[in-house]
Each structure stands twice: as C-alpha cells, then as structure tokens.
Amino acid sequence: MKKRGENVETKLFTVDEIDQAANLLRQGELIAFPTETVYGLGANALDESAVKQVYAVKGRPSDNPLIVHVSDFEMVKEYVTDFPKQTAALVSAFWPGPLTMIFNVKPAAFSKTVTGGLQTVAFRMPNNQQTIDLIKKAGVPIVGPSANTSGKPSPTTADHVYHDLEGKIAGILDDGPTQIGVESTVLDLTSSDGVPVILRPGAVTKEQLEAVIGQVAVDQHLISESEAPKAPGMKYKHYSPDVPVWIIEGGLEVFDQAIDWAFKNHKKVGLFADDQIIVETKKVNETFSFGQPSVESATKWLFAGLRALDETEIDVIFAQGFPETGLGIAYMNRLKKAANQKILKKDSIFE
Structure with missing residues (x-):
C-alpha cells in the first residue's frame, strides 16, 4: 500500500x-x-x-x-x-x-x-x-x-x-x-x-x-461561506453539479414555459422529473426520471439524477419541486442548495 x-x-x-x-x-x-x-x-x-x-x-x-x-x-x-x-x-x-x-x-x-x-x-x-x-x-x-x-x-x-x-x-x-x-x-x-x-x-x-x-x-438560517457551521451540509450553496440547476414549481405548464425560455436562449436542457412530466412536457435534450410522482422516489434519486445529467452535454437542469412537508423538507433543502436557491414559478421570468 x-x-x-x-x-x-x-x-x-x-x-x-x-x-x-x-x-x-x-x-x-x-x-x-x-x-x-x-x-x-x-x-x-x-x-x-x-x-x-x-x-x-x-x-x-x-x-x-x-x-x-x-x-x-x-x-x-x-x-x-x-x-x-x-x-x-x-x-x-x-x-x-x-x-x-x-x-x-x-x-x-x-x-x-x-x-x-x-x-x-x-x-x-x-x-x-x-x-x-x-x-x-x-x-x-x-x-x-x-x-x-x-x-x-x-x-x-x-x-x-x-x-x-x-x-x-x-x-x-x-x-x-x-x-x-x-x-x-x-x-x-x-x-x-x-x-x-x-x-x-x-x-x-x-x-x-x-x-x-x-x-x-x-434552525432555518442559511450559513454564509464565511460562517463556521455546527453541522455539515448547512452552507448556502451545496450538493451542486457543474451545470446550473433551476427548481420548477407549478407542474407541467411551468416546465413548458421554462423549456421555451431555455430554447429561445439557445440552451440545451436536462429534466429531473417524474415519468408523467417527462412524457408530457416538450421534448428536451436529456432526461432523468425518478419514476412515480412521490417525494420518496424523488429524494432517493435526487443526487444520482443530478450527477447523471451533469455528465451530459446540457446547459441547464430543470428539477421538479415538491411541497415542503414531511420528507419534502429534506428534499427541497438539498435541491435548493444544489440550485443556489433559484426557483421558477408560473410566469416568473418568462415574459
């Protein structure tokens, strides 16, 4: 050795x-x-x-x-x-x-x-x-x-x-x-x-x-880069792939709005979402499905999905959000840090 x-x-x-x-x-x-x-x-x-x-x-x-x-x-x-x-x-x-x-x-x-x-x-x-x-x-x-x-x-x-x-x-x-x-x-x-x-x-x-x-x-405050945390995983930005991540809240309509916006700006898109969203949204460059539309499934596959999409030739990842209750609190905690708190909702930036 x-x-x-x-x-x-x-x-x-x-x-x-x-x-x-x-x-x-x-x-x-x-x-x-x-x-x-x-x-x-x-x-x-x-x-x-x-x-x-x-x-x-x-x-x-x-x-x-x-x-x-x-x-x-x-x-x-x-x-x-x-x-x-x-x-x-x-x-x-x-x-x-x-x-x-x-x-x-x-x-x-x-x-x-x-x-x-x-x-x-x-x-x-x-x-x-x-x-x-x-x-x-x-x-x-x-x-x-x-x-x-x-x-x-x-x-x-x-x-x-x-x-x-x-x-x-x-x-x-x-x-x-x-x-x-x-x-x-x-x-x-x-x-x-x-x-x-x-x-x-x-x-x-x-x-x-x-x-x-x-x-x-x-404790809901976000740890800054200069602040010493008392526990791991408390930093403002964490769990992040190299490709920028945006959280999509609002379902199929918002996914389609985000995809239209990305394509107009010449960006290749990857989706992290459930089977139904992936089947029914506008076609994108890469997808990673976590299967059933449950927060348990989304949580289990979150890091694997971000890693897999990060290995492809895309410019942005759109990831499905969930209500912040139960396990959804942990899921959204990790996803928000991966996305550096960036969330897209209906008509939020798409005019």
Missing part, C-alpha cells in the same frame, strides 16, 4: 471482505462505506492524520465538523458523560437510522480536525449492517462525511464514489444503492434552553421527533 497522500489503487470491497477494509481503517487509510442515506468517507476518528486526509481528499473546508459513526450507543458513552434527558428515547426510537445527534464531549476526546474547533461532536449509528460490522471490526469510531468531492452531489452508489475519489482512497465497501438518498437529520441536543434543534433536515422529520420527545425547534 502506498503512503497516504500518494496516488493509490482504490479497491472495491465486497461484504465478504470487511475484515480487510477494517484493517486498512486501523492503519489510517480511508475507506468509503455504505449507509441507508448516502455513502460516507471513513477514517479512524481517533487518528488525526487520517482525518486530515479526509479534508484533503474531499477538498472540504476545515471549519466543517465531521459526523462520527458508531456501531452502538455504548461507543458514544466513551466520549460523552452528560447526556440530555431526551437521549434514551431518541436512541430507542431512531437508532440505528438516519438521525445524527450532537452532544457536548469530554475535553480532548477528539481532535479539532473532527470537531471543527467546537466543544461538540455529532454522532450517528447508520442503519446498514455492513458498516456496523466494519466499525466493530475496526474497533474505533469512524468519521464519515459524504464520499464525494466537497460541494458536489452526494454519492448514493459505490460507482459514484469511485468516479469522484478513485486513486485518492484505499477502498470502497460496496453494498449497492442507498435507500433514502439524502443525508441524515442532524439534531443539536446542546442548546442552552434544553430544546433540541434540527440543524439539517432528513428522513427523520420534526413531527416524528416531537412524537417521541416533545418540542423541537428548527
């Missing part, structure tokens, strides 16, 4: 080769791993040199804290002594699963490369048996930002990871496509008033959380 920082051969590990992948993690190498949300870029969270390589490989700003992935709640107890009152109920209801929880940690429990200079750390137990086995065999918690070039659409298959990071990391544990398609809900349990705060929406919704623990607040 070549030294870290050099060009390496990136191996695709099967579920029968987890021992090999875990051994490389212990040695300080980077291994991408599957979860139910997106693929993560794993490094030993206790090895500062390995964690620094995560930032270098992704091109990620070092003020962004990293989520620490664990195999069980007992692992969290090694680093956190004072748990908020809601913790046990949240763990019982949502772990393993797409919920990340932020706790105050023991002094010097993790290096600043993990915490982003904060006194808090975000922990998650992913709902993927292969990755739980990987962490158990490695015997250490692992950091796990999305396994992609920073700012670009997150990877939902091993092929996406290989496309972005081939030659830069030691390996990828391949467990097929992810099921949810967007990153976990991040819940801050360290607020001074004791009310948990959602910093990043995900598949675990505010309503689901409140059914278990009562009042939950939502």
Whole structure:
C-alpha cells in the first residue's frame, strides 16, 4: 500500500471482505462505506492524520465538523458523560437510522480536525449492517462525511464514489444503492434552553421527533461561506453539479414555459422529473426520471439524477419541486442548495 497522500489503487470491497477494509481503517487509510442515506468517507476518528486526509481528499473546508459513526450507543458513552434527558428515547426510537445527534464531549476526546474547533461532536449509528460490522471490526469510531468531492452531489452508489475519489482512497465497501438518498437529520441536543434543534433536515422529520420527545425547534438560517457551521451540509450553496440547476414549481405548464425560455436562449436542457412530466412536457435534450410522482422516489434519486445529467452535454437542469412537508423538507433543502436557491414559478421570468 502506498503512503497516504500518494496516488493509490482504490479497491472495491465486497461484504465478504470487511475484515480487510477494517484493517486498512486501523492503519489510517480511508475507506468509503455504505449507509441507508448516502455513502460516507471513513477514517479512524481517533487518528488525526487520517482525518486530515479526509479534508484533503474531499477538498472540504476545515471549519466543517465531521459526523462520527458508531456501531452502538455504548461507543458514544466513551466520549460523552452528560447526556440530555431526551437521549434514551431518541436512541430507542431512531437508532440505528438516519438521525445524527450532537452532544457536548469530554475535553480532548477528539481532535479539532473532527470537531471543527467546537466543544461538540455529532454522532450517528447508520442503519446498514455492513458498516456496523466494519466499525466493530475496526474497533474505533469512524468519521464519515459524504464520499464525494466537497460541494458536489452526494454519492448514493459505490460507482459514484469511485468516479469522484478513485486513486485518492484505499477502498470502497460496496453494498449497492442507498435507500433514502439524502443525508441524515442532524439534531443539536446542546442548546442552552434544553430544546433540541434540527440543524439539517432528513428522513427523520420534526413531527416524528416531537412524537417521541416533545418540542423541537428548527434552525432555518442559511450559513454564509464565511460562517463556521455546527453541522455539515448547512452552507448556502451545496450538493451542486457543474451545470446550473433551476427548481420548477407549478407542474407541467411551468416546465413548458421554462423549456421555451431555455430554447429561445439557445440552451440545451436536462429534466429531473417524474415519468408523467417527462412524457408530457416538450421534448428536451436529456432526461432523468425518478419514476412515480412521490417525494420518496424523488429524494432517493435526487443526487444520482443530478450527477447523471451533469455528465451530459446540457446547459441547464430543470428539477421538479415538491411541497415542503414531511420528507419534502429534506428534499427541497438539498435541491435548493444544489440550485443556489433559484426557483421558477408560473410566469416568473418568462415574459
């Protein structure tokens, strides 16, 4: 194995080769791993040199804290002594699963490369048996930002990871496509008033959380490029392909208006939409259908669709919006950041 920082051969590990992948993690190498949300870029969270390589490989700003992935709640107890009152109920209801929880940690429990200079750390137990086995065999918690070039659409298959990071990391544990398609809900349990705060929406919704623990607040402000975030994925522009993205709200009529406008301006168009929209809209240059007109399907295929369209010869992507309720909050959160908040509605710019 070549030294870290050099060009390496990136191996695709099967579920029968987890021992090999875990051994490389212990040695300080980077291994991408599957979860139910997106693929993560794993490094030993206790090895500062390995964690620094995560930032270098992704091109990620070092003020962004990293989520620490664990195999069980007992692992969290090694680093956190004072748990908020809601913790046990949240763990019982949502772990393993797409919920990340932020706790105050023991002094010097993790290096600043993990915490982003904060006194808090975000922990998650992913709902993927292969990755739980990987962490158990490695015997250490692992950091796990999305396994992609920073700012670009997150990877939902091993092929996406290989496309972005081939030659830069030691390996990828391949467990097929992810099921949810967007990153976990991040819940801050360290607020001074004791009310948990959602910093990043995900598949675990505010309503689901409140059914278990009562009042939950939502941080809706957009992090500027100069502001240090408390959780990943909070930047104003994020998850973005190279091709500009516009969100279409209002259905078939607005899609057709947007397509007319693009063609008049000599732009090649790609659509990310459901089957019906793609069949009934005016013909465009490229399409990616997420199938049924459901926010669950749109969310699962969002990053894959943006990546696929970005690889084609188009000038603009028009992507289907959904109401911001339930899972639609997480979907629109990612899509708005991919589009840099650009939304097209009926007659908005088409006169």
